[in-house]
Amino acid sequence: MTPLPPSAFVHLSAAGVSLLLDVTEGRLPAVIHWGAALGALTEREARALAVADVPPAVPNTMDEPVRLAILPEPHTGWSGKPGLAGHRAGADWSPKFEVVSLEFDGVPVAGPFVETGPGVLTTRAQDPTAQLALTLEVELLASGLVRTRATVTSTAGAGAALYDVSDLALALPTPGRAREILDFAGRWGKERTPQRRPLGVGIHEREGRKGRTGADAATVLSVGEPGFGFRRGEVWGVHVAWSGNHRHYAERLFTGAQVLGGGELLLPGEVRLDAGESYTSPWLYGAYGDGLDEQAARFHRYLRGRDRHPVRPRPVTLNVWEAVYFDHDPARLVDLAEHAAAVGVERYVLDDGWFRHRRGARAGLGDWYVDEDVWPSGLGPLVDRVTDLGMEFGLWFEPEMVNEDSDLARAHPEWILQTGGRLPVSARHQQVLNLGLPEAFDYVLERMTAILDEYDIAYIKWDHNRDLVDADTWPTGAAGVHAQTLAAYRLMATLKERFPGLEIEACASGGARVDLGVIEHTDRVWVSDCIDPLERQEMVRWTTQLLPPELLGAHIASGVNHTTGRSHALSFRAGTALFGHLGIEWDLAGATDAELRDLASWVALYRSVRHLLHTGDVVRADSVDDSLHVYGSVAQDRADALFFLAFTGRAEVSPRGRFTLPGLAPSALYRVTPVVVAAEPEPGLGWPAWAAGAAGAAGAAGAAGSAAPGVVLSGRALAEVGLQAPASFPDRVMILRITVEPAA
Structure with a gap:
């Protein structure tokens, strides 16, 4: 039967x-x-x-x-x-x-x-x-x-x-x-x-x-x-x-x-x-x-809840790309490290340009040897100075790519993903290295292992700067994207096995590799190559639909943005970058003393609140006014919260009216206080009556910020009724700390 x-x-x-x-x-x-x-x-x-x-x-x-x-x-x-x-x-x-x-x-x-x-x-x-x-x-x-x-x-x-x-x-x-x-x-x-x-x-x-x-x-x-x-x-x-x-x-x-x-x-x-x-x-x-x-x-x-999720405090990271690009000068990079340490940076990342033949984007990818012409003593002196200053050292790689103008491509043209004996159209002057071939995989693994063995490297910025077009295996003509993806995962996993504690950032022309597949092998993603804070307000807002803030690389941009040409106050740049894994992408040697003091205060504020930002629930308020974004992080026990008011444009009415703070415990009483970081009051800012004392608090701001007396209301009132919005110029961020009031 x-x-x-x-x-x-x-x-x-x-x-x-x-x-x-x-x-x-x-x-x-x-x-x-x-x-x-x-x-x-x-x-x-x-x-x-x-x-x-x-x-x-x-x-x-x-x-x-x-x-x-x-x-x-x-x-x-x-x-x-x-x-x-x-x-x-x-x-x-x-x-x-x-x-x-x-x-x-x-x-x-x-x-x-x-x-x-x-x-x-x-x-x-x-x-x-x-x-x-x-x-x-x-x-x-x-x-x-x-x-x-x-x-x-x-x-x-x-x-x-x-x-x-x-x-x-x-x-x-x-x-x-x-x-x-x-x-x-x-x-x-x-x-x-x-x-x-x-x-x-x-x-x-x-x-x-x-x-x-x-x-x-x-x-x-x-x-x-x-x-x-x-x-x-x-x-x-x-x-x-x-x-x-x-x-x-x-x-x-x-x-x-x-x-x-x-x-x-x-x-x-x-x-x-x-x-x-x-x-x-x-x-x-x-x-x-x-x-x-x-x-x-x-x-x-x-x-x-995953075992592999990063749990130690996310270190403040300085990446040197927008400070020096391909112009690697050891003395200048040491000076940048010293400036970074002085403002509280905890991780220093040397970006593209450190390896052989890499004086621009047209050559060198695949030749993973320290360039002896630029670094006659190797990377050791820079790595040692960075670690002596109390920072971790990170290094940029693009393991899946190769320039046609490279020793590797000349020695092994058959390692390039290609179809019908023809090279795909180039992108950023580069091609894709076929990691699905065991020989190519082993070469890249050996070179990366050698660099990581030689230097004290805690972090890799892993880039991927072109799409896979005509991505076939030579000479069979078999499509190679499936095998390439699995090989990239395997390469990341193997390096992490060989170097316990190594952290990896997934970067792909900015934010072109953000998914739950790559995050099983990496510790954060680069949201975008554009760190203009006005653009980042939108991009972070929607990237958090998938990933929490601690996995999002969020850097403080230069005063004049390299991608858009816009100029923004430090408070907007830093206040925007705070809601993520904070970093800096700025030539600090060109910053004024006042900017460096304020930057150090923003870094200190981040270090004091990152546990809340990186463990709390992300909350985004609905609003009919798209020029004001209200968002924040609320602690799991609902006893503490940090909210941001981002003024991304000008409203059709003035004053704007009320905004709400959702996500708090309805019956609990909370004190809402503005957090003031800069030593000088922000121009174009007018606090409403509930925040009385905020302007005067600016002069008393310490390394981790200070707060005005604020107002006490229930979580239900804050979510359903709300508070009058401050008056503000566009392109500003204001921060509110919300804490449970102790029982009387």
Whole structure:
């Protein structure tokens, strides 16, 4: 007698989220509900919800209800995007998987109904006709995030045709009320620009074909109730944790069914499975929230809960790029280190230009040897001086790239990713080194290891300055982006194994590699090459939809910005950079004594509040006035908070009226006080009555700032009624400290 296939309803719940799955009758898991917590359920209720999810029969549709699994299957009648697209010599393109085992956290599911907290449901299925096996993992994390991935395996015998995988994408359903899309556009120097549109019938698909995440990556593709904001409105979003080619999509069918999905975007022939071989998709993360802040908090809490998440205080970092560019003069760089130490910098990073032939962007990439002409005594004297000053030393690499004008390219032209015997069009005068080739991988690993062995280097700024175009392996012509991405991960992981404590920053023409794949191997990302604070206000605002502030490189720019040519006061530059992992990108040798004093005060303020900024919940207030951004970090126990008022333009009314401070404990009483850092009052600033004494507090500002008496109100009053906004010139940041008042 043939045993019955595993069959169960599974209800997972954590952090205010429920995921109710139907894995009955030997079929792949289907989502009955993904969203707000349902509370305790019974098997009877679960079955009733499954029945309630069956649509009525209407003319000219399938005779049976179309069942949407997390891996959407055409054989069920699903006419949307299929989950698995592939074939074996033109056949086996529409598999019908039947479940053979079902486990929760590694234990077989025995009963017809399982209700539990976070954990992993693993479904194994097979199609003997198509000679394929499937493993589908669905996990509810403690933060309320859902993530899922699939592994497809060829079970064909020896000599059978290869199974060519074109696509393996997973999908999560969303309710019909979620009819507004939010995703992100962007370009170099202006990453993650939000854009909204209605979700109509059809597919909204965002493809990344650049071999890296891309400045215009969807980052998180969300759909929600029309008008959803930071603090309210249900919203569902997905993110593909992969740094190579990828896709996200939102689809609504003529039946009203709608899904969010995504996966790796595979180039032709990248995954061809021989007998016994497998391909595993990247994790697809799903984040539900009542408002974008709750959605973001689920990502942040998950990331902060990982063993590999950086927990030591994020050191104040000075990067020398915009101070010296390629003009590396040892004496000047030592002087810059001494200026940096004097203002409280804790990490000093030597950027591009230290290696052989690298006097500009056209030559030298791949020649990872210290340039003897510029550094006749090696990097040792600079490294020693930096560490003697009490700072860590960091160094720039671009391991995945090569200049055609380099000793490496001349010796091994076959190591360049290329198609049909032709080099791809150059970008930034460089090509891509094929790390999928063991010889090329071993060379880069050996050279980086040699440098890290020789010098006391605590940190790598890891750059990636061009898209992967015509990225094939010579001489076979096989597409190489998939292998290149895995090799980059492997190179990072190997270096971290060899050098415990080494930290890595993911930089890619600025913010073109920001995703949950690369962050498994790195300790922060570079948000953008543009550190104009006005531009950074928007970019940080939306990058925090995925990553918490401590993972975002945020530097204080020069007085005249190198990217936009704008001039900004130090208070705006520093106040903007404070909300992240603070750094400096400025030739301090050219700063005035007053600027250096104020800069030291900003650094001291950051060092005194970074624990709050880097462990608290990110809060962003909704406002009808786009010229005032109100955001901050609220401690987990709600006893402390730091809020920022960023005046990014001029309002159509004056005074502006009230702003609110959400995210505090409603019944607690809080004192709200302005934080004043500069020694002189900020011009163009007028504090309202509630902040009486703020102007006079400027003269008393100490190294870590000081605060005016302020006002005492409940968290509910601050969130619902708010305070009158200060009067301010545009391009200013004001900071408020909010602390619980001790009981009388």
